[in-house]
Amino acid sequence: MSTLLSLDGLTALRGECPVVDNVSVSIGAGECVGLIGPNGAGKTTLMRAALGLLPAKGASSLTALSPSERARAVAWLPQARDIAWPMTVETVVALGRIPHLPRGTKLRTEDQAAVDAALAEMDLTDFADRLANQLSGGEQARVLIARALAQQTPLLMVDEPIAGLDPAHQIGTMESFAALAAEGKSVIVSLHDLGLAARHCTRILMLSQGRLIADGSPAEVLTPERLNTVFGIRVFYENTAQGPIFQPTEVTR
Amino acid sequence: MRLSKLISAAALVLVTGAAAYGETPQKVVSMNVCTDQLAMLLAGEGQLHSLSALAVDPRISGMVEEARAFHINSARAEEIYLMKPDLVLAGTYTARASVEMLERLGLRVVRFAPANSLADVPLRLREMGAVLGREARAAELVAAFEAGLARLKANAPEQRPRALSYAANGYTSGAHTLPDEMIVAAGFINVASEFGIDYGGRMPLELLAMSAPDLVISSTPYAGASRAEEVPQHPVVRAVTGGGPPVSMVSRDWSCGTPLVLRAIDELAAKRKALFR
Amino acid sequence: MMRLLFLLGALVAMLFAASLAIGPAEATFAKSLSSLLTDDGTPFTLVMREIRLPRALLAVMIGASLGLAGAAMQGYLRNPLAEPGLIGVSSSAALGAVLSLQTGFAAAFALALPLSALAAALVGVLLVLLLAGPRGASMTLILAGIAISAMAGALISLVLNLSPNPYAANEIVFWMMGSLADRSMLHVILALPVMALGWVLLGTLGRGLDALTLGEDAASSMGINLSRLRLALVVGVSCVVGAGTAVAGAIGFVGLVVPHILRPFVGGRPSRLLWASALGGAALVLAADIAVRLIMPDRDLKLGVVMALIGAPLFLHLIFKTRKELS
Secondary structure, three states: OOEEEEEEEEEEEEOOEEEEEEEEEEEEOOOEEEEEOOOOOOHHHHHHHHHOOOOOEEEEOOOOOOHHHHHHHEEEEOOOOOOOOOOEHHHHHHHHHHHHOOOOOOOOHHHHHHHHHHHHHOOOHHHOOOEHHHOOHHHHHHHHHHHHHHOOOOEEEEEOOOOOOOHHHHHHHHHHHHHHHHHOOEEEEEOOOHHHHHHHOOEEEEEEOOEEEEEEOHHHHOOHHHHHHHHOEEEEEEEEOOEEEEEEEEEOO | OHHHHHHHHHHHHHHHHHHHHOOOOOOEEEOOHHHHHHHHHHOOOOOEEEEEHHHHOOOOOOOHHHHOOOEEEOOOHHHHHHOOOOEEEEEOOOOHHHHHHHHHOOOOEEEEOOOOOOOHHHHHHHHHHHHHOOHHHHHHHHHHHHHHHHHHHHOOOOOOOEEEEOEHHHEEEOEOOHHHHHHHHOOOEEHHHHOOOEOEEEOOHHHHHHHOOOEEEEOOOOOOOOHHHHHHHOHHHHHHOOOOOOEEOOHHHOOOOOOOHHHHHHHHHHHHHHHOO | OHHHHHHHHHHHHHHHHHHHHOOOOOOOHHHHHHHHHOOOOOHHHHHHHHHHHHHHHHHHHHHHHHHHHHHHHHHHHOOOOOOOOOOOHHHHHHHHHHHHHHOOHHHOOOOHHHHHHHHHHHHHHHHHHHHHOOOOOHHHHHHHHHHHHHHHHHHHHHHHHHOOOOOHHHHHHHHHHOOOOOOOHHHHHHHHHHHHHHHHHHHOOHHHHHHHOOOHHHHHHOOOOHHHHHHHHHHHHHHHHHHHHHHHOOOOOHHHHHHHHHHHHHOOOHHHHHHHHHHHHHHHHHHHHHHHHHHOOOOOOOHHHHHHHHHHHHHHHHHHHOHHHHO
């Protein structure tokens, strides 16, 4: 089983304060990893530090790669959903092929196939010729996820991709990620919806104040004590015929 | 042309008349480089007090050495008024505001029009002589000038080469200007008047190339740089003159209607003889 | 895309031919072309080769440079208002040129003039990037541009007025508005090396600018080296704007108008917009140069006048469109 991401003592400082504090974790193939934590826990910073987008101490297997190798090893979907110019959906998704194009920007058959597959996966085939920046926020989010999918990397790191999507597309997106994991790829997705994390992720990483305080299956990680200490909530968590049901019920502090 | 000659004659009469009523001025201040030179040529001992700053600029003034003996003024009303002259000489194009200020302050100001032809040279000499009370001296200079001019006319060639004056910004002197008559007096045809340019005007580089002059007359560029002066330096100008640069005639003897124009015409005529056997 | 490039190329070719045919020396188009190609011993060959050809060549070179630079800057800053004229790069370059001419440095060695303009343009670009920040928000970008243009313009005026040359003081209009009149093949040769370097540098930006559509993080994660991109942009823009301004003065609005018009035709992709804008810019400057010769054949109507007449209304329109972002 190959390791797609290995972090060893990763620490990112802002001034004196450690935003990411000595995080060590190893992620292999076929995992759908949910990265959870309260606001300000350092989820985005952890992912950006792992990718080498900001300076950090400690080791990350991704920063050891050259930029072009890294671009073929991991696809990163940031939280800010920027589409600067009026392009069609298909063009935006095709941007994900840039790391694979030798020179210039012309798509080959395999690139077009990857784009078409990504469009189909995110239910965007009918939108292919529409201008991306005229779509709703949720639709734009799906376009950007499709771009990350089109990059066809073994590892996908996604920062809060389902915020603003309707329930159908929230579930659909998480199912796509789970399907990718089943194919042998890995996805690290940070999200606030603990219920979806519980239902679709094979592994949960819980961050609090920059430290990785729990790493394991949803059942192992999402204990009432931890949810109370870290998130300050009480939850209803039960395994039913429809799978695990997880619903925060009240605030404890 | 004819009208300007009428005006010049009328001015001469007025000026002479005015001079006849006044006494000979004892402290004369000149504000214009052309009146500077005319005054220097004609004034009596101690009569001329001050000249304009351009009188000592070797590019414009033909009498720089002589000019150093006099005070230099900046042609501003305040400075000149404080000199308390009894006569101020100015050009018709000298800064209006300054000249009118001096008149309002009660000074006697006489304006001299620029020379537009060789015939204006004796006219200006006589005008200046009348104003300064030096008519005899003026008559001497006029006679010398006319003799020089006659000599030049006698040496005119049968085959006239074609010449063109080309200054910054492509500015050329056409018919009814002093440079035009000077070029003709030196034994050339003025290409600008061939093209129907009257007075001064701009000639595009393309027309210069098409006119194929035998000689292009320009002036030495100033220090510093300017785009205007790049125009006569254009490769086309060199190409039409068969590879050599245009003749550089320093502006000094070309800008004012004084007997010094003969010096310039002589230089140009010598150039003609050297180049076109 | 190929069809667009072909159309634009044909447009440029037509305007180039028209530019060769216009001038005070009267001749049929056929005669113009034949005098250009073969030396028929008449002065007209001189006119064609030494006056009209350099003028048309410079129009193409400078127009392509400005279009390319505008598309590149807009792609990098992700802001449709970015262009070298508006944000003060052209005026900075003009200041560099004026300084080197008036101090005599321009005569020191062959490429001194365009290199001085290049150096000054570099300072201008760096200042803008410093002031506007990485995500070039419109407000700070425009303000930076106003500040730099004002400063450069004032300094140009000062230097020209201090010049011992009496003609220099009147030439600020040429430097600030630009003109292709009375240029020679010497100017073409002077501008070409530095401009060509700039073209090469800016030509490498396509992939990076495409990726930047998604933001700096995403572009970086796709393997684009952002600092190398920025370096190539800064040096490339300075080269092309510097060399062009050194010989023809500051010509504004080309880099604003052309990418804006052509963007819908290239599907918004910055990489394609680079090439399209180069051709479009060449066409625009050729057309403007033809216009100034037809409107006022005897006087040197500055190119900047035509550009401002086209560009300023478009600029206002763009501001209205991005009003939300500006407030």
